[in-house]
Amino acid sequence: MLLFDHVSKSFGDLRAVDDLSFELEAGEVFGLLGPNGAGKTTAINMAVGLLEPDEGVVRFAGKTFDRDPREAENRQALGLAPQSIALYEEISSADNLRFFGRLHGLKGSDLEERVAACLDFADLTDVRKKAVSKYSGGMKRRLNLAVAIIHDPDLVLLDEPTVGVDPQSRNAIFDRVEQLRDDGKQIVYTTHYMEEAQRLCDRVAIMDRGRLMALDTVRALIEAHGGPGKLAVQTGDKESIHDTTDPLGTLAELQERETVEHFQYRPPDLETVFLNLTGRALRD
């Protein structure tokens, strides 16, 4: 439904997004993976109509429709959880949800139903009347996510939804994203954590310096760009690392020569894909 067709966006001399093309497929979680400054947020901002592309088109398109996100009414079907928490801290979580619900045309019992559902989704029902300023970072993150779906949008864009969150809360957020996917939402998920992309995303677009480096399913990306895995082997007091695509074969070969006391195999992952594509590590 969301379509990027040769989209570029510059800030002054800086090409923040450079010739980006992709099309979301029904019911998928689509990952935008890249290091800081890769252009993920810029791409999201164009997807939600906050920024206008310099070149190319961004559309909500399907067989029967073709809509510009810059038009207000076309944004009814999308929900955004911005990278930085964007909430009214003086008022309660219920009031935040109510306000954004009204902004999307909800009212009456429909509104109250959705507010209750979203509070439940974010696990904030018990504290729904407390001012948001009193919440922990994890609670704010969950509310930031819940506000994006108050109007039950078809397309949900999550811009680094786990930034600054402890591992437990992060898992809670993963569960919620999976729940959204199971509800049949299309999801765009940006992150610079390859584990997140690997766990959650059906397809991943790897971005670096505004450019799309590769786009495919996680498995296909690893097959195409992952290269060999790493087999670490300890024999006596010696330790060695071997690149291999067939760890069992390599291990058998080594064992013919000497006694292997310990071994560890690390298969190629998105980290190695990124390294192979850009010559740099994903994390700085």
Add this chain to the structure above:
Amino acid sequence: MNKIVAMAAKDIQILFRDKLGFFFTVFFPLMMAIFFGAMFANLSRGPASIPVALVDEDRTAGSQRFVTRLEAAGGLALDQIPQEQALDQVRRGQTGVMVTLTPGFGAALDNPFRITPEVELTVDPTQFAAAGMVRGILLEAAGAELQALMSDTERIQATNDQNRRLIEQFAPPSPARDDFLTFIDLSARVPALVGQLGLDGAPTDAVSGGFGPPLEIGQTEVQAEQRGPSNSYATSFGQAMLWILIGGSVSFSMSIAIERSRGTLMRLLVAPITTRHLLAAKGLACLTTTLVTSTALITLGITVFGVTPTSYPLLALALLCGSICFCGIMMALSVIGKTEQAAAGVGWGLALPFSMLGGGMVPLFLMPEWMQRIANISPMKWTLIAYEGAIWRGFTLNEMLVPCAVLVGIGVVAFTAGASRLRWDTG
């Protein structure tokens, strides 16, 4: 429309949660109203002198001597001006009492045996108390003048000689004429006799008793067309309502900057509403808050502090126009300040000098002429004129239209300029 109302309601809800913003938009103005009202109330109860317009139509040494004596007596703030101007002042309620020294006053004063000196009072009927005090001071001065004449042997001798010559010239000799001339001669000895009686310091009428009242006072009433405020709270509540507008416009101009720095502006922009709706919502929130708080404040002024507006419909009109003006200014301010601190700084930085100039701190009529003229550029001045016009100046609809048109004009221009220059980028 529902969405606009929802956004405006959210802004108002947040304002009331923000204790500082609430303080500046609601409590600060109320405190100003009570503080300045009480301050001026005390001042006007004190022993202030009564403003009097004095018209000297006689213009003789005698009349000027009387004026000097009045000034020295204290209790009156004399303003010597031509008759027309004085009458105008009484009509406008700027002066309560006008005193006219008619031609011949000086001569009568110098020769009280022939004619009693006369003054004419022109009084605003609401200023009866003041007129009474003015009468007392005038009588006292005339008595003192008479006493001075009686105790001045040379002057009384000169007066007697003059009177004797007149009588001898015009009246044919008769026993009555002789008696009268004897009386005049005797009167020349009054000061000496007073001295011998040891009457020094006694009330003047003990001495002048033989000659009737030392001064004849005529009085006419002139209905004032526009009276000053009946109550010092009428001025201070007008000013306080102005402060509501100032506080409200600064608070709401900050709210856009706050939405930007918090990131909620991004959510608003992503919602299925146009930026025109966003602007309308901000304007509506500002307008609603300022209107509601101003109405609450003036209601308090009316019910508790005895403020009595001369026209409720015009007051409503003035409130609406004032709010429109300052909500427009709010939009312009929110363009200038991008961050919260900048918005607040710009807002208060402009509000303070402009309100000083516009009479928000010191009432306009106490300012020098030139400053009042510069004050025309201050929207605060026009707001005060409109508010005071409805509260105590008794404006007609026509008189009200001028400040209202200026206010709406400023509001619309500022809102349009601000809205068109407002940058929505959230970065």
